[in-house]
Amino acid sequence: MKNLLLLFILTCFNTCNGQAKSKEKNNTRPISKPISLGQPKIVKTQNSGTSGNIRCGIEDRYGNLWFGTTGEGVYRYDGKAFYNYTVKDGLLNNHVMSILEDKAGNIWFGTIDGICRYDGKNIKPISIPSSIRPFVSYDYYTSSSTKNTVWSMLQDKRGKIWFGTGDGVYIYNGNSFCRFLQNDGVVNKEDLHLKMIDCILEDNKGIIWFASGMPPGMEGVCSYDGKSISSSKPNGDSWIRLIVKDKKGNLWFSGRAKGNFIYDGKNFTKFTEKIGIGNPLLVDNAGNIWFGGEERQSTVENEGGIWRFDGKSFKNYTINDGISKYAVFSMLHDKKGNIWFGTRNTGLYKFDGKNFTNYSE
Numbered sequence: 001m002k003n004l005l006l007l008f009i010l011t012c013f014n015t016c017n018g019q020a021k022s023k024e025k026n027n028t029r030p031i032s033k034p035i036s037l038g039q040p041k042i043v044k045t046q047n048s049g050t051s052g053n054i055r056c057g058i059e060d061r062y063g064n065l066w067f068g069t070t071g072e073g074v075y076r077y078d079g080k081a082f083y084n085y086t087v088k089d090g091l092l093n094n095h096v097m098s099i100l101e102d103k104a105g106n107i108w109f110g111t112i113d114g115i116c117r118y119d120g121k122n123i124k125p126i127s128i129p130s131s132i133r134p135f136v137s138y139d140y141y142t143s144s145s146t147k148n149t150v151w152s153m154l155q156d157k158r159g160k161i162w163f164g165t166g167d168g169v170y171i172y173n174g175n176s177f178c179r180f181l182q183n184d185g186v187v188n189k190e191d192l193h194l195k196m197i198d199c200i201l202e203d204n205k206g207i208i209w210f211a212s213g214m215p216p217g218m219e220g221v222c223s224y225d226g227k228s229i230s231s232s233k234p235n236g237d238s239w240i241r242l243i244v245k246d247k248k249g250n251l252w253f254s255g256r257a258k259g260n261f262i263y264d265g266k267n268f269t270k271f272t273e274k275i276g277i278g279n280p281l282l283v284d285n286a287g288n289i290w291f292g293g294e295e296r297q298s299t300v301e302n303e304g305g306i307w308r309f310d311g312k313s314f315k316n317y318t319i320n321d322g323i324s325k326y327a328v329f330s331m332l333h334d335k336k337g338n339i340w341f342g343t344r345n346t347g348l349y350k351f352d353g354k355n356f357t358n359y360s361e
Helices: 002-026
Strands: 054-059 065-069 074-077 082-085 096-101 107-111 114-118 123-126 150-155 161-165 168-172 177-179 197-202 208-212 221-224 229-232 240-245 251-255 259-263 268-270 279-283 289-292 306-309 314-317 328-333 339-343 347-351 356-358
Touching: 054 096, 054 339, 065 096, 065 107, 065 328, 065 339, 107 150, 161 197, 208 240, 208 251, 240 279, 251 279, 279 328, 289 328
Parallel strands: 054 328, 096 150, 150 197, 197 240
Antiparallel strands: 054 065, 065 074, 074 082, 096 107, 107 114, 114 123, 150 161, 161 168, 168 177, 197 208, 208 221, 221 229, 240 251, 251 259, 259 268, 279 289, 289 306, 306 314, 328 339, 339 347, 347 356
């Protein structure tokens, strides 16, 4: 009887212990290492020069930070080291313009040569069928801005993934692609083309917003309410770079030529509190709006840098505070409260609320 009781206790212990181990494994995604070894800082491996930048970044559900660059591929930071993924690891191109984590945990990379998807083991290309892609003139395209460039990505509340490419917007439903404007249900009275979409965002009401970019874009702010798509140029600017949503649900837009403006759900208002502060790039957890300053060639204090707006006043950070002299192209707020700044010259800086730390060589 004692032996049976002991066997029962051991069985229960092993079963519970096995469940704990299984649960532990589920919290850590197995990630294959790229060919290169991990480095404590970002190290250039592709000789991109000073013109390359850190264009985009995300934090995945496991706490890894992913940074896409224009020329150096993708860097993944696990909290200890950076791992570099390039065309040798499956990327279609080392120019990565957008990154997205979908609801299943896959990481999508938008390059200048199309879409790649990372499943935790391999990076593989995902092709938009040529049969649904239109013939386009190359008058406006260059080697770094092709019709295949994936400028922006969004997974909406229903799970569909939107891709803003050089020749239009496409939607992936998990099985197949469709060209958004070829959908018979979309009312397009203004004959919009939605090419070169720099940013896609879904607001609290489920409206999809598009920031129309460089030629052949130049269609201003476009929005889709589930039935029809329309365009507006409230500040007279047809080239819109970015859209960010603040804590109140307001949308902040960055016009390339005529500054920033805000949409409160009813009206557009030009943001005139401070002119020349750069693009709105991030809304942090406290609700502050961060703007990327213009690139500067000198070391003059208060020239360029980055700006933080708390709704009442502005705080300027410059090279004297430890940020790079190069223009800021991307910002990422991680779950620990740090803000990461991606700059030209493939620079990366972390701000912990007090100090900046350089994570690039």
